[in-house]
């Protein structure tokens with residue numbers, strides 16, 4: 001068992017350099033001696049071997065856009081970089097394997113004769129930014145095109161003025177409702193009213209359109225011939241530059257037709273279209289059938305497989321990659337299971353197996369381990385190497401349940417035991433879990449009263465200069481909850497709860513308020529340990545008002561914005577990017593700093609790091625643990641530091657527990673540190689005494 005845990009650790013860290021999201025090259029004597037997967041992908045190659053041993057300026061067109069020879073110019077730049085301590089950045093035209101040129105931003109730093117280069121594809125970064133300023137593209141040339149699209153779409157479209165008088169409808173509107181434009185122009189939308197929804201429904205609908213700008217839902221309407229039909233309607237307000245509503249647009253799909261087709265399709269299909277596996281509905285039937293026809297006393301298991309981070313893959317690499325990955329995963333799972341098992345795609349990224357006649361715990365664990373191992377081998381999808389981890393939940397017939405639904409639900413429930421920081425991946429359902437879930441419900445409830453009952457407090461953990469650990473240059477605010485029923489609850493438990501229930505919004509604002517007050521207290525005493533870092537959850541950043549609220553709190557307390565630093569995590573990349581970036585940019589303008597917490601444990605791309613305009617990177621504790629024994633970790637930490645320097649980011653190493661780690665980090669050029677070696681998180685009074693000595 002021990003060796004197994006070690007092995008999975010090792011597997012994870014072998015590809016750590018590849019976790020670094022941007023293309024990076026390690027160069028000695030002008031030749032690339034190491035690089036990561038992103039570095040291969042950016043050039044359209046398949047393997048690192050094709051890049052290692054070459055010179056980057058040879059992977060270029062013969063001439064650069066200014067007419068100079070790529071080789072001459074490249075050699076000169078490398079010579080300069082080697083002779084300089086400073087970071088060098090420049091733009092360069094490269095050539096991909098397929099012969100196409102692409103412009104790139106290059107940043108190079110020199111660390112004792114070894115050059116570290118980071119490369120970004122400018123087109124890609126621009127594209128990312130472009131997504132957010134889509135409005136810029138809606139120039140006049142495109143208007144006639146949009147009109148054509150609206151005219152011809154199969155969905156009904158209606159545009160009204162702010163009083164709800166119809167101005168324009170498209171052909172599909174006419175087909176679905178029977179009304180033509182001359183018949184409805186200038187009339188109110190209530191000509192379609194079916195009488196099925198009451199006035200309260202409409203009031204709420206319009207209330208939401210006015211407040212949130214959009215509403216969607218199912219609604220019953222009446223066509224010109226008196227027939228009732230159900231539609232899926234989305235109403236949005238159209239606003240001008242001054243944010244004043246000028247029109248409303250309603251878009252709707254006729255659901256009556258769709259429902260009929262869907263039902264027919266479901267009857268025809270027992271299979272999931274993407275993977276060809278049995279779909280959820282049919283799988284449920286198969287399990288129930290097996291329960292009825294099984295041999296007497298036969299025990300069997302239901303295995304629930306959940307793919308970790310699938311959502312992130314979909315949102316950062318695109319759905320077509322996600323789809324291909326699911327197909328490959330299903331192929332591998334099929335290879336592992338035996339004839340007496342049935343595999344189904346249960347939903348999005350979830351697979352479920354009915355494993356007939358396997359009831360003994362050791363047999364199920366054996367099978368589950370084989371399944372995990374088969375997925376753990378890297379996937380190569382469109383030149384992208386993906387390292388996937390899965391978690392498995394298991395329930396057993398008849399002990400845990402006697403019908404398909406219960407068994408599958410409990411197999412999924414077992415996954416509840418998965419704890420982000422542990423390596424354990426196989427979980428059996430037990431009644432304890434149901435009890436624990438109940439307990440979490442109770443806890444979530446108590447959490448809503450924690451602040452008003454004065455159960456919350458903020459601790460501070462010093463952040464210090466790695467070169468001189470006595471020099472405390474800031475602190476991180478860490479929330480503590482002491483509850484009369486549950487005792488001290490770890491933030492790793494209650495923060496995720498608060499995120500799920502939405503309560504994090506209030507808790508987050510409260511923490512910020514406490515931090516502001518504390519900063520003022522410390523200022524009065526003449527202590528200058530700033531900035532204070534405050535952890536922010538993605539759920540907070542997804543609120544449109546977040547930026548405004550933070551500024552209000554800071555201003556109300558008279559705190560300088562640059563005394564506060566907000567820590568975000570790589571999870572932001574899979575959140576609502578448009579809102580998040582808007583919030584971050586607003587706060588940045590105001591003078592607040594940002595750091596990327598737990599760096600290296602999630603997914604992000606360089607384009608996004610650029611987009612977030614970070615100031616610091618915090619290297620996660622898992623890289624610092626065992627740093628001195630694992631050379632892969634050392635390489636990774638060194639390259640993170642070098643890359644961060646080239647991106648003008650300060651590096652903070654988290655979880656420093658020994659003086660050996662500290663020394664190592666100092667020599668690797670890491671500027672700041674945090675960890676039990678210097679201090680645990682402490683209540684503010686105890687920090688005071690630390691500053692005295």
Ligand code: C2E
Nearest residue numbers: 478479491492495511535536537655656657674675676681
């Ligand atoms: P984090 O942001 O990664 O915080 C660092 C965690 O590492 C803290 O755990 C800290 O006590 C611990 N730590 C620091 N140095 C060492 C060390 O040398 N050794 C070891 N073993 N641990 C060390 P804590 O306070 O339990 O916080 C856990 C997590 O809860 C935080 O992880 C953060 O993600 C979240 N959290 C805490 N307070 C807040 C908050 O106010 N808002 C939000 N949104 N999240 C918070």
Ligand code: CA
Nearest residue numbers: 476535567597
């Ligand atoms: Ca943190």
Ligand code: CA
Nearest residue numbers: 597598618654
């Ligand atoms: Ca952290």
